[in-house]
Amino acid sequence: MNLFADIHALVLTALAQMQSDGTLPADLDFSNVAVEPPRDALHGDMATNAAMVLAKAAKMKPRDIADALAIKLTADDRITSADVAGPGFLNLRLAPAVWLSIIPDALQAGNDFGRSQMGGGKKVNVEYVSANPTGPLHVGHTRGAVFGDALASLLDFAGYNVTREYVINDGGSQINTLARSVYLRYLEAHGREVSFPDGVYPGDYLIPVGQALKDKVGDAYIDQPEAVWLEEIRNYATDAMMDLIRADLALLGVKMDRFFSEKSLYSTGKIEACLEMLKKKGLVYQGVLEPPKGKAPDDWESREQTLFKSTDYGDDIDRAVMKSDGSWTYFAPDIAYHYDKLQRGYDELILILGADHSGYVKRMKAIVSALSENTVPLDVKLCQLVKLYKNGQPFKMSKRAGTFVTLKDVVDRVGPDVTRFVMLTRKNDAPLDFDFDKVLDQSKENPVFYVQYANARINSVLRKAKKAGMDVSDATLITADSSHITHDAELAVARKIAEWPRLLELAAKHNEPHRIAFYLYDLASDFHSLWNRGKEETDLRFLQEGEIATSQGKISLIRAVSVVISAGLGILGVTPMEEMR
RNA sequence: GGUCCCAUAGCUCAACUGGAUAGAGCACCUGCCUUCUAAGCAGGGGGUUGCAGGUUCGAGUCCUGCUGGGAUCACCA
Numbered sequence: 001m002n003l004f005a006d007i008h009a010l011v012l013t014a015l016a017q018m019q020s021d022g023t024l025p026a027d028l029d030f031s032n033v034a035v036e037p038p039r040d041a042l043h044g045d046m047a048t049n050a051a052m053v054l055a056k057a058a059k060m061k062p063r064d065i066a067d068a069l070a071i072k073l074t075a076d077d078r079i080t081s082a083d084v085a086g087p088g089f090l091n092l093r094l095a096p097a098v099w100l101s102i103i104p105d106a107l108q109a110g111n112d113f114g115r116s117q118m119g120g121g122k123k124v125n126v127e128y129v130s131a132n133p134t135g136p137l138h139v140g141h142t143r144g145a146v147f148g149d150a151l152a153s154l155l156d157f158a159g160y161n162v163t164r165e166y167v168i169n170d171g172g173s174q175i176n177t178l179a180r181s182v183y184l185r186y187l188e189a190h191g192r193e194v195s196f197p198d199g200v201y202p203g204d205y206l207i208p209v210g211q212a213l214k215d216k217v218g219d220a221y222i223d224q225p226e227a228v229w230l231e232e233i234r235n236y237a238t239d240a241m242m243d244l245i246r247a248d249l250a251l252l253g254v255k256m257d258r259f260f261s262e263k264s265l266y267s268t269g270k271i272e273a274c275l276e277m278l279k280k281k282g283l284v285y286q287g288v289l290e291p292p293k294g295k296a297p298d299d300w301e302s303r304e305q306t307l308f309k310s311t312d313y314g315d316d317i318d319r320a321v322m323k324s325d326g327s328w329t330y331f332a333p334d335i336a337y338h339y340d341k342l343q344r345g346y347d348e349l350i351l352i353l354g355a356d357h358s359g360y361v362k363r364m365k366a367i368v369s370a371l372s373e374n375t376v377p378l379d380v381k382l383c384q385l386v387k388l389y390k391n392g393q394p395f396k397m398s399k400r401a402g403t404f405v406t407l408k409d410v411v412d413r414v415g416p417d418v419t420r421f422v423m424l425t426r427k428n429d430a431p432l433d434f435d436f437d438k439v440l441d442q443s444k445e446n447p448v449f450y451v452q453y454a455n456a457r458i459n460s461v462l463r464k465a466k467k468a469g470m471d472v473s474d475a476t477l478i479t480a481d482s483s484h485i486t487h488d489a490e491l492a493v494a495r496k497i498a499e500w501p502r503l504l505e506l507a508a509k510h511n512e513p514h515r516i517a518f519y520l521y522d523l524a525s526d527f528h529s530l531w532n533r534g535k536e537e538t539d540l541r542f543l544q545e546g547e548i549a550t551s552q553g554k555i556s557l558i559r560a561v562s563v564v565i566s567a568g569l570g571i572l573g574v575t576p577m578e579e580m581r
Numbered sequence: 582g583g584u585c586c587c588a589u590a591g592c593u594c595a596a597c598u599g600g601a602u603a604g605a606g607c608a609c610c611u612g613c614c615u616u617c618u619a620a621g622c623a624g625g626g627g628g629u630u631g632c633a634g635g636u637u638c639g640a641g642u643c644c645u646g647c648u649g650g651g652a653u654c655a656c657c658a
Contacts, residue, residue, distance in 0.1 A: 036597065039604080049600065052638070062638075086601045087638060132658070172658045262658095289655055293583045305656070316584060316654090323656035330658040358585045359653045382586075385651085426594080429586060431651085433593075442620050445607060453620060461617050499597090506597055518595065518605090525605085532622035535613080543617055580620075 002116075002501040003102065004046065007078070007092065008035040011048050014072035023068050024058050037499060044083070044091035045099075045495065051088040062088025099494040100482040106497060106560040107478045111567050114501045118508060119160030125341055126152045127165045128352035129249070129256075133241035134178045135203055137248040137407040140354055143383045143432065145407070146423040146573070148352040149254045150513040151381070153571045158508035163346075164257045170238045171263040171333060177201065178241065179233040183221065185210025186233075190222060209240045251411045252419065253573050260340075262333050271328060271336040274371075275321060278335070283309045283370055289317060308335065313366035331363070338367050342376060349378045350511060355429075358382055379511055383428050389435035414439055417574045421448040424517045424572055447521045449580075451565060454524035456580040457531060458562040461542050465555060470548060477556040484550045485557055487540055489530045493557060496526050500564050504571075513572065520568045527561050 011033060018024040033054070038047040051066035058065065063084055070082035070090055081093040106113045128148025131141050149164070156162045169175075181201040184194045189211045196202040213221075213236060221229040242259070249255070265271050278284040287307045291300050293316075306322040308331070321332040341349060349368060353360065361380045368378040388395035388405060395405070411419055413436055422439045425447055426432045444450045465472045485491070500519070507515040534541040542554045566576045 034597095034600095036600090039596080039601070043601070047601085052600080055638075089601065091601095169658060174658060292654060300655075303655090320656055325656080327656085329656050331656090334658090355586075355652055357653085361585070382652095384586080430594080431587085444621070446620095447606090449620065450606095453618085457618060457621090464617055503597075510598075515597080522605085528621060529623085531617080532613090532619085535616065535619095535622080538616090541617060579618095581618075 002505075003094075003098065003498045004035055004037075004502040007046055007094075008033075008048075010073065010076055010078070011035055011050055011069070014069055015050060015054075017072060018068060024054070024060075024065070028054055028057055030054075037495075038089075038091065041492070043085065043089070044081075045094045046092045048090045048092070049088075051084075051090060055088065066090045096486065096491055096494075097482075099491055099498055100485055100557075102494060102498040103480075103482060103556050103560045104478045106500075106563045107474045107556065110474070110563060111570055113563050113567050114504045115157055115159070116501065116505050116508070117159045118505050119155060119158050121159065121161050122347040123163070123345055124155055124160045124348045124350060125163045125165055125344075125346045126155070126350045126352070127167060128152075129245075129254075130167045130169070131245060132169045132172075132174055133238050133245060134174055134201060135241065136205055136244050138404045139386050139388060139407065139410055139434070142252070142407045142410060142419065143386050143423050144352050144354060145249060145252055145254050146420045147381070147383055147428050147513065149252075150420070150424055150516075150572050151350065151352070151511055153573065154504070154508050154513045154516070155511075157571055158505060160348075160508075164255070165260060165341075166256045166258070167260045167262060167337060168238070168242060169262050169330075170234075171266055172330060175234050175238060176230065178237045179230055180226075181206055182209050182213065182233050182237040182240075183229065186213045186221065189214040190219065192222075205244065206237075209237060212240070248407045251408060252416050260337065262337065265333045265336045265340070270340065271332050274336040274339045275332065278308065278370065281370075283312065284321065285309065287318065289320075292317070308363075308367075308370075310363050310366035310370075313369040315362040315366045319363050334364075335367050335371070338364075339371050342368070342372050346376065349376060351378060351380045353380060353382055355382045355384045381428050381511060384426075384431040386423075386432045386434050389433060389438075391437045392435065395436065410434075418448050420573050421451075421517060421569075424514050427512070427514050447517065448574075450528075451520045451524045451569070452577045453580055454527045455562055455565045455576050456578060458527070458558045458565075459578040461555065461558060465543055465551065468543070470551060472552065472555055472559070474559065477552060477559050480552040480556040481549050482553045482556060484553050487537075489526075489533050489540065490554070490557060493523075493526045493530055493561060496523050497560050497564055500568070516568050516571055520565060523561060523564060523568075527558065 012030055015024065015030060015033070019026055019028070033048065033050045035046050035048045038044055050069060051062040054065055055062040066084040066088050070084060073079045073082045073092065078094055078098045079092055080095050083091045085091050109115070126148055129137070129141055129145045131137055137145070152162045152164045177200060184196060184200065185206045188194050188207070213233070221233070275284050285307055286304055288302050288304050289307070291302070303324070305320045307318040308321050310319050311317065319331050320329050321335070323329055338349070351364060361382070364380060365378050368376060418439050422434060423432065439446065439448065442449050462472050485494070503515060503519050507513060530540060542551065542558055544550045544554070569576050
């Protein structure tokens with residue numbers, strides 16, 4: 001199903017033959033031999049770097065290897081030509097029938113076309129969003145949510161066993177702030193006059209929470225000290241905020257497999273056990289930190305602390321795990337949390353963070369390295385900021401606390417599909433401009449609509465064919481005769497379709513879902529190009545008057561395009577549109 | 582000052598992780614609507630990939646040092 005993998009296997013077989021007949025020496029490393037689409041289509045259909053990669057070890061000239069390899073490869077009937085070019089590239093051309101064979105494959109697999117076994121069922125944990133449960137999600141969280149969710153789907157599609165996870169920071173002191181803020185709203189619901197000092201959350205979203213609390217407990221907490229209500233309201237408010245956050249995520253179509261409560265680590269002795277274990281390894285110790293390199297803070301004072309030896313694993317300084325009052329820092333439960341993840345048997349951990357957390361990457365990697373003894377990789381993906389615009393002008397957010405642009409604001413305005421696609425049209429580590437007007441623009445400048453429009457056009461042809469009484473069911477199209485598909489513009493589309501399984505694996509390998517968005521744009525472009533050529537070259541139209549077999553063959557090609565668009569959008573979490581009138 | 586990220590066409594961004602003559606879109610110029618959706622297509626001009634070295638068959642990509650921009654910087658999570 002992956003033509004590039006097929007030809008790669010063919011090249012390796014040919015190289016092995018060259019070894020056994022003495023053309024090449026016996027002990028060679030083929031792991032760097034690649035078969036890729038060439039940058040320039042004029043060079044051919046596929047190119048291999050085998051000759052250049054092996055030249056040094058084989059003590060031969062690249063071109064000599066390439067010449068010999070070319071002879072082997074052209075013996076295979078899938079290869080129509082193999083030309084040596086440049087410093088030793090071997091450019092291959094494949095028989096059109098080979099490319100066209102991808103069409104029934106795609107139609108047969110449907111939305112599973114491109115699904116890969118690459119992951120081999122390995123368990124991967126993707127942690128994303130993990131916003132503090134103190135309010136609704138805002139735009140910054142939105143990008144992380146979309147990225148993490150699409151990445152999780154991508155890995156699932158690539159054959160990994162994926163868990164989508166959200167850790168609730170419900171143990172820290174910010175929850176006390178939340179509880180006090182809710183208490184004020186509770187008093188307010190009772191008709192009390194209240195003011196909101198600095199350091200509490202003044203947002204309107206807590207008003208209904210205070211009201212609901214009043215409905216639940218009546219006047220039980222009025223004029224009572226914190227000792228009476230703090231713990232109760234902490235729990236109540238955290239639950240309310242998580243309901244809010246789950247509802248926000250649902251607006252985007254994001255559904256977590258697991259919500260992990262940080263607080264659950266506190267009462268169970270898990271933190272203590274985990275740190276004790278590290279202490280036995282000499283990785284937790286009492287010590288004094290050096291002042292930071294470079295400019296020391298004005299109020300620097302050296303003090304003895306309980307430290308985790310993250311410098312053993314590449315961090316810049318060791319990190320404190322306990323405060324001077326004896327309570328844990330945020331870092332201690334984080335260590336225990338990742339220990340918990342590892343105990344659940346994950347082969348790989350992925351963590352999605354906002355760019356403002358870049359300073360935590362080294363210590364997180366240090367934790368995972370230390371706890372797993374370097375057996376489990378952690379990949380941290382940082383999502384850069386989203387800059388909001390409205391009609392080209394920066395969208396002003398009021399600095400008054402509580403009036404930020406929320407995820408709900410964005411999704412209500414442009415819809416979940418547009419939000420998701422646009423958020424994935426940039427690499428995660430590049431800043432993203434999000435213009436409320438431009439993302440709704442219905443033109444090719446807007447990749448969302450360009451891709452959707454291609455799919456809509458294809459479905460339009462299918463409808464028209466059906467209306468004309470033609471059988472265009474997938475079952476029929478799978479067996480359609482594609483021998484009339486000979487034009488370069490048509491074969492270009494078939495080649496692009498054939499790239500999909502390979503692209504998917506590359507995107508999964510590098511944890512980069514944005515590659516799918518760019519690929520779909522390219523595929524749509526090849527399709528639109530073909531469509532338009534049909535205006536002048538009537539042979540290229542998909543519906544050929546009175547020639548049912550030919551029409552079905554051509555329609556099978558574009559139906560395969562539609563299949564890939566659906567599969568690709570499915571991974572991104574975007575619903576394909578069948579009609580756009 | 583330390584650490585991390587970024588710098589590619591006038592603008593917004595790609596470049597399959599070291600491959601060939603660095604590609605798209607926007608903007609600009611020239612064409613294409615009695616046609617399966619012109620919400621589109623074809624063609625043209627536009628580049629010392631921030632600067633200086635290095636590694637090798639080969640560098641936008643890797644290494645070193647600069648310049649400029651962003652983020653972050655000892656018990657707040």
